[in-house]
Amino acid sequence: MFGNRSHYWWMVLPAFILFFGFHTYPALQGLFYSFTNFRGYGNWEFVGFKNYINVFKDSRALSAYFFTLQFAIVATILTNIASLAIAVGLNSNIKLKTFLRAVYFIPNVLSILIVGFIFKFILSNLVPGIFPDGSVLSRNILGNPDLAWIGIVIVAVWQAMAFNTLLYLAGLQTISDDLYEAANIDGASRWQQFRMITFPLIAPFFTINMVLALKNFLMAFDHIMALTGGGPGRATESISIVIYRGGFEGGQFAYQSANAVIYFIVILVLSIVQLRALKLREN
Amino acid sequence: MTSVILKKVEKSFGAVTVIPPLDLEIPEGSFTVFVGPSGCGKSTLLRLIAGLEEVSTGTLEIGGRDVTTSEPSDRGIAMVFQSYALYPHMTVADNIAFPLKVLKRPQTEINAAVAKAADMLQLDALLTRKPKDLSGGQRQRVAIGRAIVRDAGVLLFDEPLSNLDASLRGQMRVELSDLHRNMGATMIYVTHDQVEAMTMADQIVVLRAGVIEQVGSPMTLYEKPMTPFVAGFIGSPNMNLMEGQIAKEHGCDVLGIRPEHLYRCAPDDALLSGTVRHAENLGAETVAYVKTQQAGEILIRIDGKERLSIGDSISLTADRSNWHLFADGKRMS
Numbered sequence: 001m002f003g004n005r006s007h008y009w010w011m012v013l014p015a016f017i018l019f020f021g022f023h024t025y026p027a028l029q030g031l032f033y034s035f036t037n038f039r040g041y042g043n044w045e046f047v048g049f050k051n052y053i054n055v056f057k058d059s060r061a062l063s064a065y066f067f068t069l070q071f072a073i074v075a076t077i078l079t080n081i082a083s084l085a086i087a088v089g090l091n092s093n094i095k096l097k098t099f100l101r102a103v104y105f106i107p108n109v110l111s112i113l114i115v116g117f118i119f120k121f122i123l124s125n126l127v128p129g130i131f132p133d134g135s136v137l138s139r140n141i142l143g144n145p146d147l148a149w150i151g152i153v154i155v156a157v158w159q160a161m162a163f164n165t166l167l168y169l170a171g172l173q174t175i176s177d178d179l180y181e182a183a184n185i186d187g188a189s190r191w192q193q194f195r196m197i198t199f200p201l202i203a204p205f206f207t208i209n210m211v212l213a214l215k216n217f218l219m220a221f222d223h224i225m226a227l228t229g230g231g232p233g234r235a236t237e238s239i240s241i242v243i244y245r246g247g248f249e250g251g252q253f254a255y256q257s258a259n260a261v262i263y264f265i266v267i268l269v270l271s272i273v274q275l276r277a278l279k280l281r282e283n
Numbered sequence: 284m285t286s287v288i289l290k291k292v293e294k295s296f297g298a299v300t301v302i303p304p305l306d307l308e309i310p311e312g313s314f315t316v317f318v319g320p321s322g323c324g325k326s327t328l329l330r331l332i333a334g335l336e337e338v339s340t341g342t343l344e345i346g347g348r349d350v351t352t353s354e355p356s357d358r359g360i361a362m363v364f365q366s367y368a369l370y371p372h373m374t375v376a377d378n379i380a381f382p383l384k385v386l387k388r389p390q391t392e393i394n395a396a397v398a399k400a401a402d403m404l405q406l407d408a409l410l411t412r413k414p415k416d417l418s419g420g421q422r423q424r425v426a427i428g429r430a431i432v433r434d435a436g437v438l439l440f441d442e443p444l445s446n447l448d449a450s451l452r453g454q455m456r457v458e459l460s461d462l463h464r465n466m467g468a469t470m471i472y473v474t475h476d477q478v479e480a481m482t483m484a485d486q487i488v489v490l491r492a493g494v495i496e497q498v499g500s501p502m503t504l505y506e507k508p509m510t511p512f513v514a515g516f517i518g519s520p521n522m523n524l525m526e527g528q529i530a531k532e533h534g535c536d537v538l539g540i541r542p543e544h545l546y547r548c549a550p551d552d553a554l555l556s557g558t559v560r561h562a563e564n565l566g567a568e569t570v571a572y573v574k575t576q577q578a579g580e581i582l583i584r585i586d587g588k589e590r591l592s593i594g595d596s597i598s599l600t601a602d603r604s605n606w607h608l609f610a611d612g613k614r615m616s
Contacts, residue, residue, distance in 0.1 A: 178368035181335050186382035186433070187356035200372045
């Protein structure tokens with residue numbers, strides 16, 4: 001019997017080896033080194049939970065956690081509102097619908113770094129030229145420690161909307177036109193139809209979009225590297241950037257591995273809580 | 284109670300006219316059935332009345348009010364869809380209450396209306412269930428409940444029984460007729476099933492390619508079809524429509540005789556004679572396919588006690604009063 005199924009194993013095995021070799025093994029190695037004082041080179045010894053305790057005392061790490069959470073929550077909400085609105089528009093009976101769907105998906109296939117550099121140019125050169133002197137936007141917001149995160153949110157939302165819109169469109173297309181016709185006859189306004197029919201019926205798509213968006217934004221790295229590099233100062237430093245800089249450039253491999261483990265747990269817990277809460281709402 | 288009047292109503296999709304200008308009056312309190320083959324425009328006509336499609340030209344009046352350009356919700360109508368169109372995430376009670384909720388009626392009024400509809404449609408025990416937990420017949424009742432709770436003057440039904448099995452269809456036919464008697468509302472019902480039309484309607488509108496072939500009571504259409512199309516469409520089994528020599532001998536283009544009006548006779552008295560090709564004994568009656576010399580294959584319906592075997596020679600005739608003569612596509616006087 002096993003012999004008859006051996007070809008299935010051959011189909012699975014390459015992916016398993018690649019996944020284990022390039023994902024699971026490094027992750028386990030990182031977990032291992034998080035209990036040491038390894039700097040990325042040289043000798044090391046076990047230090048127990050010292051690295052983990054130090055993360056909670058590290059103001060730079062805590063500030064990065066605060067920034068990342070703030071950025072992720074705002075970007076998740078804005079992305080979902082915007083992409084749902086776009087999806088509803090693209091699902092309606094408008095001209096050039098198919099063309100516009102393709103246009104709205106383009107940001108998803110562009111490199112995040114390239115998009116980031118383009119927006120950096122726009123926000124630092126083009127936008128200030130448009131607005132009059134003295135207004136907030138007359139100066140490069142990416143150079144303002146209080147406003148730089150907004151620039152990052154704009155770019156991140158712009159790019160993330162493409163995929164979320166696609167998922168919402170898929171959800172909207174599962175709703176039969178009959179339901180809207182029935183609601184129309186029953187006297188439901190457009191807003192009532194959205195609130196009482198559309199939104200409840202795309203609840204599973206809302207759940208997956210919210211969870212994926214929050215997870216992706218919590219892991220934000222490329223946008224920030226391209227736009228601000230974590231600056232001005234450390235105003236837009238996300239956890240990923242702190243881990244990258246400390247771990248690969250600052251000789252804190254073990255310490256940032258502990259930070260990465262903590263961050264993994266934070267993302268996992270947030271995703272599970274979010275998933276459970278949204279599933280409850282679906283029911 | 285509300286009448287529906289269509290005056291020169293036309294519907295085109297681009298350059299294609301699916302319903303040429305037509306006039307129709309649906310009396311208040313009537314149970315009017317639009318019947319016809321697939322693609323004849325009956326559902327489009329219903330959707331024009333509902334306001335789900337825009338009238339290209341002409342006017343539409345409901346209850347004496349011109350509603351040609353009114354929103355569906357402003358026409359005083361309710362509709363039961365072929366797919367039921369129940370909101371899958373809502374319970375039966377919420378589905379029925381939906382039209383009143385969007386109108387922001389008081390909760391006590393909503394509860395009373397839902398209870399009344401549930402009682403009328405025997406849905407009391409199902410109010411907390413969701414549509415996916417219901418059978419086809421129960422879903423149909425919920426859809427009807429949602430339609431009647433609005434107290435609309437006109438109820439529209441778009442092939443509501445087509446997704447049900449034969450036995451349930453029969454049961455629902457009776458229930459819909461009861462509902463009509465109890466409510467007294469004007470009902471407009473679309474079907475391609477002439478049995479539904481004959482059993483429920485007090486007025487049938489036969490449509491063909493968007494054109495009204497005939498309007499009348501079921502018995503009028505059965506006894507006095509005005510065109511060969513109506514003659515062939517109304518009645519089951521279909522009327523035998525004979526062309527050629529036999530029709531010419533009787534001074535018409537088409538001679539129609541219903542299968543149930545043909546009976547066996549002596550060979551000398553025969554209008555038609557031939558051999559039995561196939562016989563279906565249904566107990567109470569036998570439907571047989573007879574290959575005749577005069578008119579090709581015809582159908583007869585005789586008492587189930589009469590035995591027919593394949594290959595039997597048979598002579599048939601019909602009373603002259605049961606003949607239907609058509610010339611130039613119209614009934615001859």
